[in-house]
Structure formats: structure tokens, C-alpha cells
Amino acid sequence: QVQLVESGGGLVQAGGSLRLSCAASGRTFSSVTMAWFRQAPGKEREFVAAIRGNGMNTYYGESVKGRFTISRDNAKNTVYLQMNSLKPEDTAVFYCAAGFSGGIVSRQSSYTDWGQGTQVTVSS
Numbered sequence: 001q002v003q004l005v006e007s008g009g010g011l012v013q014a015g016g017s018l019r020l021s022c023a024a025s026g027r028t029f030s031s032v033t034m035a036w037f038r039q040a041p042g043k044e045r046e047f048v049a050a051i052r053g054n055g056m057n058t059y060y061g062e063s064v065k066g067r068f069t070i071s072r073d074n075a076k077n078t079v080y081l082q083m084n085s086l087k088p089e090d091t092a093v094f095y096c097a098a099g100f101s102g103g104i105v106s107r108q109s110s111y112t113d114w115g116q117g118t119q120v121t122v123s124s
Contacts, residue, residue, distance in 0.1 A: 002026045002098040002113040009094060009118030012086055016122070020081040022096030022115060030054075030074035033100035035111060036081045038092035038120075047106035048094070049081060059105050064090075086122045093117040 008020040022034070035050035049070035050059045058070050069082040079096065099112030 002029075002032070004096045004098055004113060004115035006094065006096050006115045006118040009120045011121045011123065014086060014088055014122055014124050016086050017082070017084045018086065018120060020083070020094055020096075020118060020120070022079045022081075024077045024079070024096075024098060029077040032098055033105060034070075034072060034079040035097040035100070035105060036070065036079075036094055037097055037108065038090075038094045039117075040089075040092040043092075045095070045108055046092075047108075050105040051079060061106065083120070086120075088122045088124045091120060091122050093119050 002024050003026045005023045012018055031053045033050060033052050036048040037045050038048050039045040047061045048064055049068055051070045051072055055072050067085045072079040095117045096115040097111035100110055103110045
């Protein structure tokens with residue numbers, strides 16, 4: 001099992017930027033696919049981005065393509081989500097996910113380990 005701790009959330013104005021971090025421990029980090037999901041109030045959890053263990057392959061949800069960038073530093077056991085051009089509709093709790101069991105990277109059920117989440121609020 002992987003322990004995940006997210007950080008970097010906060011309040012930002014529309015058009016601004018934030019960088020989220022997810023520190024992982026408990027398993028060989030460099031071999032695992034990592035992902036970010038988010039959940040807005042009253043909505044289902046939504047796929048944001050994923051990155052393969054070697055960092056060479058990344059995937060994004062349609063609503064964040066061109067604005068968000070996922071990356072990782074395997075030496076630090078950390079995955080990042082750089083969020084630019086933030087919009088009020090990006091307001092959500094952002095969750096880091098690991099324990100990818102194969103299948104579709106954008107599917108919640110493909111992951112077994114989850115962080116507690118970090119709140120991102122974008123004001124208009």
C-alpha cells in the first residue's frame with residue numbers, strides 16, 4: 001500500500017496558478033502510475049491527469065488539457081500538478097491516486113490508494 005499526502009491547495013483568483021504536490025511512501029514509487037482526480041461539491045469525482053512510472057506518458061481530462069501539467073520526481077517520490085489559467089469551475093478537492101492495477105488510467109476503480117485531498121478554490 002502507498003501512503004499519499006497532498007499539499008499546495010489554496011485560494012486563487014481566476015487566471016492564476018497553483019502547483020499541487022503529492023508525496024508518496026510505502027512502495028517503489030518509480031514503477032507506479034500516478035494520477036490526480038478532483039471532486040467539486042455535488043459532483044462526481046473526475047479524472048484530471050495521470051502519469052506513467054517513467055514519466056514519459058501523460059494523460060489529461062478534456063477540461064484541463066492545455067492548462068494543467070502533471071509531472072513527477074522519482075528521486076523525491078513526488079508527483080506534481082501545475083495548474084495554470086485557473087477558472088472558477090476548477091474549484092474542487094483534488095486527490096492524488098496510486099496503486100494502479102491496470103486498465104483505463106482515467107477510471108477511479110483502476111487505483112487502490114488515495115490521499116486525503118487538498119482544497120482548491122478559484123474566485124471569479
